[in-house]
Amino acid sequence: MTAVDWQNLVQGIPSLLRGLLVNLEILFGLIALGFAVGILIALIQVYSPRPLSALAVGYEWFFRGVPEMVLLMLIYFGLRQFRVGITPFIAAVIALGLRSSAYQSQIFRGAIQAVGRRQMMAALSVGMTRLQAIRHVILPQALRLSIPPWSNEFSSVLKDTTLASAIGVIEVFKKARFIMGRNYALALPIFMVVALFFLFLTYAGNWALGALERRYRIPGFEAKGAGERF
Amino acid sequence: MALLVVEDLHKRYGKEEVLRGVSFVLERGETKVIIGPSGTGKSTLLRCINRLTEPDRGRIWLNGVEVTSPRTNIYKIRAQIGFVFQDFNLFTHLTALDNVRLGLIRVKGMGKREATERAMRELERVGLGDKADAYPAQLSGGQQQRVSIARALAMDPKLILFDEPTSALDPELIGEVLQVMIELAEGGMTMLVVTHEMGFARSVADEIIFMEKGVIVEQGPPEVLFTNPRVPRTAEFLRKITEFYGESG
Numbered sequence A: 001m002t003a004v005d006w007q008n009l010v011q012g013i014p015s016l017l018r019g020l021l022v023n024l025e026i027l028f029g030l031i032a033l034g035f036a037v038g039i040l041i042a043l044i045q046v047y048s049p050r051p052l053s054a055l056a057v058g059y060e061w062f063f064r065g066v067p068e069m070v071l072l073m074l075i076y077f078g079l080r081q082f083r084v085g086i087t088p089f090i091a092a093v094i095a096l097g098l099r100s101s102a103y104q105s106q107i108f109r110g111a112i113q114a115v116g117r118r119q120m121m122a123a124l125s126v127g128m129t130r131l132q133a134i135r136h137v138i139l140p141q142a143l144r145l146s147i148p149p150w151s152n153e154f155s156s157v158l159k160d161t162t163l164a165s166a167i168g169v170i171e172v173f174k175k176a177r178f179i180m181g182r183n184y185a186l187a188l189p190i191f192m193v194v195a196l197f198f199l200f201l202t203y204a205g206n207w208a209l210g211a212l213e214r215r216y217r218i219p220g221f222e223a224k225g226a227g228e229r230f
Numbered sequence B: 001m002a003l004l005v006v007e008d009l010h011k012r013y014g015k016e017e018v019l020r021g022v023s024f025v026l027e028r029g030e031t032k033v034i035i036g037p038s039g040t041g042k043s044t045l046l047r048c049i050n051r052l053t054e055p056d057r058g059r060i061w062l063n064g065v066e067v068t069s070p071r072t073n074i075y076k077i078r079a080q081i082g083f084v085f086q087d088f089n090l091f092t093h094l095t096a097l098d099n100v101r102l103g104l105i106r107v108k109g110m111g112k113r114e115a116t117e118r119a120m121r122e123l124e125r126v127g128l129g130d131k132a133d134a135y136p137a138q139l140s141g142g143q144q145q146r147v148s149i150a151r152a153l154a155m156d157p158k159l160i161l162f163d164e165p166t167s168a169l170d171p172e173l174i175g176e177v178l179q180v181m182i183e184l185a186e187g188g189m190t191m192l193v194v195t196h197e198m199g200f201a202r203s204v205a206d207e208i209i210f211m212e213k214g215v216i217v218e219q220g221p222p223e224v225l226f227t228n229p230r231v232p233r234t235a236e237f238l239r240k241i242t243e244f245y246g247e248s249g
């Protein structure tokens, strides 16, 4: 690399970081959406009667079955049919969020089932309603159990935010390509920088989730492992 | 008026008829013990009484209120019926204190201070005042079961249902749980207890109900059932479990 290349690379970094900020915004949006919808779908699958729970299973099948790139196109162009003014950013959050909700629902469903019916029965036996039992007994335990598998999903959706470039969101991947387009000598180094960004974010995210897990670990469980108490 | 009236209770799971017409009454302050072979429907019966399981047919009254009526607020009923499970079923993520407090706060709508005081009193009553901050996984089986009794007691139940409260416990821990139950019975609590602790049944129960294959075969005071049962099958069963479990407890 020449001195000019180096200079271009360094000059490109602030622009890359602004792009990365967009990835983070997509990330938070899609995780929030995926979390809320994912829990809802999991609760419906576990606790709802047949027709509704079958619908939830169908939902999960759809959003896990369609390739992400195709989903992005479907949502972006699909929504634009009805509502002008939907931005690529919003479309990306919705598409990636709904896709993630299907995966997250699997995590939560497994965790809710691992908590077990007996906890629900004990909660009902003191006079709580189902919703109270879910809110105060089932979810606090299920969410704890969800953290390790959820950190996988986190790493995966973090990387998926770059797919938003396919529908025109100007995020880090797109910015890197702009920079590369102006100076092809930077092709390899610029993507190495992008790779480093993501490695760092994955590390930081998993570290935070690990801290969360330790923070909410239930005393007395350490030696016995997660899951059922017995 | 009896505190609990159970009339012609039926329940089937698929093809299997688990309860086939069970009727009995429980007077205020009475302790009745239910015995019977495995798979006879004892647990199902208890769960039907507070409708954790919906019975198919039959009626139940608690204190004159029909539990089985669709118009009854079942949550109100459940709050008045304590349930002690075979495997404790404490809320795993909560301390002993919070286990006892949760129902007070969420169901009874009690303030935190008042609920804490009440919960502490119940923990002390079962001898666990010093374990308020322990989590279930940090307690022995016997201690967990006593916390679960405190959890039931805190709600001021009119009746407590016990489903084999000592059968998941190591022998040396059974006594401490039975001791709490004996004190409750002596204090006038109304209790319906599924157990094979014959020592407890003999000394505490006002009546023993012998169930088999979904029906009550015979019921009566322990003296009568042990010495002079009407049905030969009762004598045979009592002899078997006394040999198996012994007289202790």
Ligand SMILES: Nc1ncnc2c1ncn2[C@@H]1O[C@H](COP(=O)(O)OP(=O)(O)OP(=O)(O)O)[C@@H](O)[C@H]1O
Pocket (backbone or CB within 6 Å): B013, B016, B018, B036, B037, B038, B039, B040, B041, B042, B043, B044, B045
């Ligand atoms: N949720 C359920 N679904 C299907 N079958 C069930 C269910 N609960 C109980 N049963 C069946 O009902 C029958 C009675 O069960 P129950 O647990 O009431 O017996 P039990 O008298 O308490 O036995 P044990 O002494 O072993 O506890 C059993 O054959 C059991 O398999």
Ligand SMILES: [Mg+2]
Pocket (backbone or CB within 6 Å): B042, B043, B044, B163, B164
């Ligand atoms: Mg049973």
